[in-house]
Amino acid sequence: MGTVVSKKKMGLAVAQMGAVNLADSRAVVVARLVEMLKEAASRQAELVVFPELALTTFFPRYWMSEEEAIERFFEKTMPNKDVEPLFEAARKHQIGFYLGYAEITEDGRRFNTSILVNKSGKIIGKYRKVHLPGHSDHKIEAPFQHLEKKYFEVGDQGFGVWDLDGVRTGMCLCNDRRWPETYRVMSLQSAELVVLGYNTPSENIHWNEPVHLRTTTHEIVLQASAYQNGIWVAAAGKCGYEDGYHMIGSSMIVAPSGEIVARATGEDDEVIFTNIDLTLGQGFREHVFNFEKHRRPEHYKLIVERKGAGEPLDIGVND
Numbered sequence: 158m159g160t161v162v163s164k165k166k167m168g169l170a171v172a173q174m175g176a177v178n179l180a181d182s183r184a185v186v187v188a189r190l191v192e193m194l195k196e197a198a199s200r201q202a203e204l205v206v207f208p209e210l211a212l213t214t215f216f217p218r219y220w221m222s223e224e225e226a227i228e229r230f231f232e233k234t235m236p237n238k239d240v241e242p243l244f245e246a247a248r249k250h251q252i253g254f255y256l257g258y259a260e261i262t263e264d265g266r267r268f269n270t271s272i273l274v275n276k277s278g279k280i281i282g283k284y285r286k287v288h289l290p291g292h293s294d295h296k297i298e299a300p301f302q303h304l305e306k307k308y309f310e311v312g313d314q315g316f317g318v319w320d321l322d323g324v325r326t327g328m329c330l331c332n333d334r335r336w337p338e339t340y341r342v343m344s345l346q347s348a349e350l351v352v353l354g355y356n357t358p359s360e361n362i363h364w365n366e367p368v369h370l371r372t373t374t375h376e377i378v379l380q381a382s383a384y385q386n387g388i389w390v391a392a393a394g395k396c397g398y399e400d401g402y403h404m405i406g407s408s409m410i411v412a413p414s415g416e417i418v419a420r421a422t423g424e425d426d427e428v429i430f431t432n433i434d435l436t437l438g439q440g441f442r443e444h445v446f447n448f449e450k451h452r453r454p455e456h457y458k459l460i461v462e463r464k465g466a467g468e469p470l471d472i473g474v475n476d
């Protein structure tokens with residue numbers, strides 16, 4: 158797939174969502190997504206990125222049985238009657254989209270999933286979240302739960318890259334964006350663009366972390382990863398107060414230089430747009446981050462061989 162960039166420019170939109178509350182029906186939520194897709198199309202976007210778990214509230218914050226979660230929050234098929242209006246609007250306006258949702262398979266496996274849909278409304282890629290944060294036990298004292306390890310299985314397909322209407326596009330979800338391996342595996346597949354959705358609570362239930370750090374670390378990981386892999390990164394948040402529980406906004410589009418070129422300013426439904434120049438990444442990938450020329454995998458073995466940190470390697474003292 159190492160072919161040189163085929164397209165030069167691409168209209169890219171990120172559709173940040175404000176809160177989805179427990180009482181909000183999928184029909185109401187999908188209508189909001191359709192409105193933002195139309196706005197993205199009116200600004201000549203060819204692709205619009207929606208958030209993680211875009212169809213429902215961030216339900217991993219609540220303790221419930223798996224059966225109840227499945228009944229209320231999982232999609233048994235994709236597309237389905239609830240999301241069909243979004244697929245129809247995409248076909249009508251000739252615009253592709255990324256959508257995050259909770260997937261349950263026919264054999265009952267549950268994943269935090271995203272799809273890539275092309276301009277003809279065809280699903281061309283599916284991704285299942287690999288890095289599941291949080292816990293699976295009921296933390297009675299915590300102000301809210303973060304039960305992704307209870308409700309979802311670890312993704313079984315790894316990280317992929319797809320040709321989305323001429324652009325080599327990878328995708329991931331939320332916590333994945335904090336792990337450098339995520340982007341490196343996709344840029345080693347010649348990705349030019351990585352798109353992702355997130356739902357990031359402002360408050361940390363594990364230790365008393367200053368709240369501004371949620372946004373700071375969000376910026377750092379997106380900017381560093383775009384630069385270190387010579388790729389464009391687009392991140393769509395679902396944010397604001399969902400039934401009183403706050404999540405950060407700062408949806409953004411980051412250039413291969415690491416510069417933030419577009420950023421949401423509020424915490425409601427908001428479309429941001431950039432006409433991205435895909436040749437910008439080429440310079441970084443051909444020079445400072447020319448993997449073929451500069452990487453030394455023979456010295457990176459620990460990254461794959463070890464899961465947790467272990468003893469230092471005894472590399473001795475070079476005399």
Ligand code: ING
Binds near residue numbers: 331332355356357
């Ligand atoms: N949410 C958060 C995220 O990674 C989190 C969880 C926040 C983990 C901050 C660590 C630090 O953005 C999801 N849904 O992954």
